[in-house]
Amino acid sequence: MSETITGAELERAGAALAAESARFAGLGWMRGTSGNLSVALRSDPLRLAVTASGRDKGLLRAEDVVVVDADGAAVPDQPRPDQRPSAEAGLHARIARVAGAGAVVHVHVLAPVLAAERWPGGVVLRDLEMLKGLGRGAHDDVVTVPVVANSQDMTWLGDRFEDGFDPATPALIVARHGVYVWGDDLEQARHRAECLEWLVSFTLAANQAGHI
Numbered sequence: 001m002s003e004t005i006t007g008a009e010l011e012r013a014g015a016a017l018a019a020e021s022a023r024f025a026g027l028g029w030m031r032g033t034s035g036n037l038s039v040a041l042r043s044d045p046l047r048l049a050v051t052a053s054g055r056d057k058g059l060l061r062a063e064d065v066v067v068v069d070a071d072g073a074a075v076p077d078q079p080r081p082d083q084r085p086s087a088e089a090g091l092h093a094r095i096a097r098v099a100g101a102g103a104v105v106h107v108h109v110l111a112p113v114l115a116a117e118r119w120p121g122g123v124v125l126r127d128l129e130m131l132k133g134l135g136r137g138a139h140d141d142v143v144t145v146p147v148v149a150n151s152q153d154m155t156w157l158g159d160r161f162e163d164g165f166d167p168a169t170p171a172l173i174v175a176r177h178g179v180y181v182w183g184d185d186l187e188q189a190r191h192r193a194e195c196l197e198w199l200v201s202f203t204l205a206a207n208q209a210g211h212i
């Protein structure tokens with residue numbers, strides 16, 4: 001595939017990011033201007049299409065997208081040079097690089113952030129059918145979703161992500177902030193995010209009720 005990213009290709013990626021963002025916003029997982037999404041356009045050198053910073057993610061248009069490099073920095077000659085990439089593009093790029101993800105979604109959904117308060121060393125999920133939605137066994141796997149402290153420094157956050165990275169667990173909770181979930185493409189990343197939210201909500205509620 002050519003190294004050059006065409007305008008049409010970027011518009012397609014932007015339209016897909018806008019559609020997914022609207023869907024997450026409809027779930028209440030991108031309140032205010034929170035959350036950001038990315039999709040890989042090239043692997044070598046890495047290029048991601050990432051949502052523009054500071055926008056209402058429920059109202060994105062196909063052009064509200066920025067191409068970033070392996071460090072999450074905007075590459076030259078953007079169609080919309082007035083737009084900044086997501087402030088968290090650096091972590092998207094690190095996840096894409098380390099996990100080989102084709103798409104990364106970051107949402108400010110409550111349950112994982114609450115769970116990180118309860119279990120700051122990692123949120124353990126076990127014996128639940130929905131684990132299959134993360135590509136894991138329903139009964140045989142004990143899945144620990146890593147928790148890292150929040151930071152505005154994406155390099156530091158990326159280092160903490162790499163420290164706890166398990167290729168079999170496609171999610172990372174950032175305490176007092178939100179969750180990152182990834183997959184081969186946007187649809188898989190969304191399915192995983194939805195399953196993770198269910199799993200964590202169940203685990204928190206069951207723990208509060210004294211069942212686990």
Ligand SMILES: CSCCC(=O)C(=O)COP(=O)(O)O
Pocket residue numbers: 032033034035036051052053054055085086087088106
């Ligand atoms: C009120 S949201 C604060 C920033 C944030 O955490 C986020 O997810 C959105 O940042 P972006 O730069 O992608 O708009």
Ligand SMILES: [Zn+2]
Pocket residue numbers: 034035036088106108177178
């Ligand atoms: Zn965020």
